[in-house]
Amino acid sequence: MKNFFEKFISLFIALLLPMLVVFLTIYFGIQRDEPHKAEIELKADRTKKSDHSEFKVLQQNFTNPKQVTAACISCHNQRDEQIMKTPHWTWEREHKLLGTGKVTKIGKKNIHNNFCTGAVGNNGSCMRCHIGYGWEDKNFDFNDPTNVDCLVCHDKTGTYFKQKSMAGWPATTETADEEFKVPDYNYISQNVGASGRENCGVCHFHGGGGNNVKHGDLEQELVNTTKKVDVHMAAEGTNMTCIDCHTTKDHNIMGRSYSVSAENTNRIYCSDCHTNTPHNDKVLDYHTRKIACQTCHIPVYAKKNATSMYWDWSVAGRKDENGGKIKEYDADHNYSYLSIKGHFVFDNNVIPEYKWFNGTANHFLPGDKYSELPVKINELGGKYADSTSQIWPVKVHRGKQAFDPVSKEILSVKLFAHKQGEGAFWEDLDWEEAIRQGMEYNEREWSGKYEFIATEATWPINHMVSEKENSLKCTQCHTREGSRLAGLTDFYLPGRDYSKWIDYFGFFIIIISLIGVITHATFRIIR
Amino acid sequence: MRKTGLYLYSKFERFWHWTQMLLVTLMVITGFEVHGSFKLLGYENSVRIHSASAWTFMGLALLSIFWMFVTRQYVNFIPSRANLKEQINYYMSGIFKGEVHPIRKSLFNKLNPLQKLVYFGLLIFIFPVQIFTGIAYMYYHYPQNPIDAKGFEIAVYTHTLGAFMVVAFIIVHVYMITTGNTIATNLRAMISGYEKEEDHEPKVENKENQENNIVNESNEA
Structure with missing residues (x-):
């Protein structure tokens, strides 16, 4: 009996107890607590509504949308002054550029972009997305409050549209056509409200000439989508709209797009709702120090409709045998070639590239001379050694643009005109004349020579957050082969x-x- | 089995040894998975188990340090030159000729000079370095903030190097188990606590030791 007891003691000491300790270690080691839940009260649920159909001022016979604006301001005191200070109106803001540290006004008004290359000089087409009426040319009056288009952002009827190519004007009795009717201003002005997805989306989804062309993570699909595409905006989910995150004070909307800005201000963070320790788990929460939430939680973007990944202007201008303009499509029915725009590569379900980002950016402005290729139309600031930088998913949009081989500057091109023979590339397909006029309108010098040069623009990805089950897994980065972070080599990544x-x-x-x-x-x- | 033979390893020592053995094995497996050498338990599991094992290991280490000083058993681990040459000669030639171990074990001299040297290195150098770099690994991920430590690499590389040393130690250690008076002597001793009498040529001095040991054991109990 004693013999047995001794053997048992030995077994217990040397085997059972150690195994118990190790078992408990593993058991408690792999426990993972439930992540914290974020609470949100939707803006729509806390906005007071007043019945605008009762207001006499909105029952008048409007013949011009500027009269509607005047009617709005007659009650909404000072709203005009507020909005006229914001970049939605000015299309520029004074920002300190990364790199040179130069403080300068940048915005859609003056920057190069990697899509239709630049707005100024193409006002008829581009300024359709300005929140004003008729920014046709340099004579537009930025100080006239009745030039503000209140309706484009506040229409709740879904019947108000700015007409194509009309520099921000809706259709009038003279210009109305099949697609664009004269808006019913009484109906629309009596049914206004806080901006919905369609209001923001009409410009922010369709920039660059089509749905989802520019951002890749902002598109028409988000108007009515599923959790798989966007866990926040899904109708069956939280059903958040743009303004639930992009909160507004005095018409200044929170949020930053680094395609047009450069400073780490006015930003929205996931942590505003989710805190800095959303996982309720040490190992995962440590990641938030250096990894933006977006990196793991937006594993792919352009989840439904394709976005432009490559835009090569150098081959634009080709004509068919009859001298007509050519349209070609890829297998998914996205444009692959347009005579007026060149060669495209569109893609959906795109895996992002990853960059260090600290909320600052540099921009290659008109007049800047390139020194390295590809020319970075914009460039995000940040590196591992900078304690404020995080790894962000980005869309890198690559392409080729016209440049001056003598001055080494990117050229401004006149693309748009109402009709042929005015030198616009989209009408006449003549580079020389389009560049000459584009440079002249922008008051820039041109040597007379042009070639095409590789360019790239970087867009941080913020929308189309996936359900937590679909977020990145450890080994999509922590792996020797095919790590998503293979391009970021300025730090040691375990497993890679x-x-x-x-x-x-x-x-x-x-x-x-x-x-x-x-x-x-x-x-x-x-x- | 009667309580005969030399009582070498107390209950705590045996528990410490085998728990440590399991934890170290677990840390080697999970550590090299995190290192990217192979895929076995899954990366996330490996990270979590590795960290948890490390904490248990550190707790056990504190306990063992306390125990060693209370029982004065730490003297076993202090390296000594005495008989070092003899011990090396034994492993290099004597063992092949069936000679007897040059060292007589006792409660306060249970390790041979080579063991002392190696275990001392392990306990005083390798383990502390692994613990220190491991804590850095767990808590100082981003060494630019607040103090710029010029990167995570130094801690990681040292930790990796230490891990290879531990693996090499395990290989030799497991083999050395078989070099007792019989192949199973050492293994049995670490399980039961006793080195069996029949494994020894009985000597007078040994008997004294043995008596001491038994007294000690009953005290402990």
């Missing part, structure tokens, strides 16, 4: 990186030990 020499040395001593042990054992056996 290792020292070749330490591994060689390690395996060497392991092999030496094995050989030593085996040799020794062999001698003992054959002695």
Whole structure:
């Protein structure tokens, strides 16, 4: 009996107790708490509504949308002054550029972009997305409050549209056509409200000439979508609209797009709702120090409709045998070639590229001379060694644009005109004349020569957050082969990186030990 | 089995040894998975198990330090030159000729000079370095803030190097188990606590030791 008891004690001490300790270690080690839930009260649920149909001022016979604006301001005191200070009106803001540190006005008004290259000089087409009426040319009056288009953002009827190519004007009795009717201003003005997805989306979804062309993570699909596409905006989910995150004070809307701005201000963070420790788990929450939420939680973008990934202007201008303009499509019915715009590559379900980003950016402005290729139309600031930088998913839009080989500047091109023969590229397909007029309108010098040069623009991805089950898995980054962060090499990433020499040395001593042990054992056996 | 033979390893020591053995094995497996050498338990599991094992390991280490000083058993681990040459000669030639171990074990001299050297290195150098770099690994991920430590690499590379050393130690250590008076002597001793009498040529001095040991054991109980 004693013998048995002793054996049991030995077994317990040397086997059962250690195994219990290790079991408990593993059991509690792999426990993971439920993530915190964020609470949100939708803006729509806390906005007071007043019945605008009762207001006499909105029952008058409007003949011009500017009269509607005047009617709005007659009650909404100072709203005009507020909005006229915002970049939605000015299309520029004074920002300090990364790199040179130059403080300058930048915005859609003056920057190059990597799509239709630049707005100024193409006002008829581009300024359709300005929140004003008739920014046709340099004579537009930025100080006239009745030039503000209240309706484009506040229409709740879904019947108000700015007409194509009309520099922000809706259709009038003279210009109305099949697609664009004269708006019913009484009906519309009596049914206004807080901006909905369609209001923001009409410009922010369709920039660059079509749905989802520019951003990649902002498109028509978000008007009525599923959790799979966007966990926040899904109708069956939280059903958040744009303004639930992009909150507004005095018409200044929170949020930053680094395609047009450069400073780390006015930003919206996931942590505003979700806190900095949303996972309720140490290992995962540590990641938030250096990894933006977006990196893991937006594993792909352009989840439904394709976005432009490549835009090569150098091949634009080709005509068919009859001298007509050509349209070609890829297998998914996205444009692959247009005579007026060149060659495109569109793609959906795109895996982002990843960059360090600290909320600052640089821009290649008109007049800047390139020194390296590709020309970075905009460039995000940040690196591992900067404690304010995080890894962000980005869409890198690549392409080729016209440049002046003498001055090494990107050229401004006149693309749009109402009709042929005015030198616009989209009408006449003549580069020389389009560049000459574009440069002249922008008051820039041109040597008379043009070539095409590789360019790229970087767009941080923020929308189309996936359900948590679909967020990135550890080994999509922490792996030696095919890591999503393979391009970011200025830091040590466990699982991806290792020292070749330490591994060689390690395996060497392991092999030496094995050989030593085996040799020794062999001698003992054959002695 | 009667309580005969030399009582070498107390209950705590045996528990410490085998728990440590399991934890170290677990940390080697999960550590090299995190290192990217292979895929076995899954990366996330490996990270979590590795960290948890490390905490248990550190707790056990504190307990063992306390125990060692209370029982004065730490003297076993202090390296000594005495008989070092003899011990090396034994492993290099004596063992092949069936000679007797040059060292007589006792409660306060249970390790041979080579073991002392190696275990001392492990306990005083490798383990502390692994613990220190491991804590850095867990808590100082981004060494630019607040103090610029010029990167995470130094801690990681040292930790990796230490891990290879531990693997090499395990290989040799497991083999050395078989070099007792019989192949199973050492293993049995670490389980039961006793080195069996029949494994020894009985000597007078040994008997004294043995008596001491038994007294010690009953005290402990």
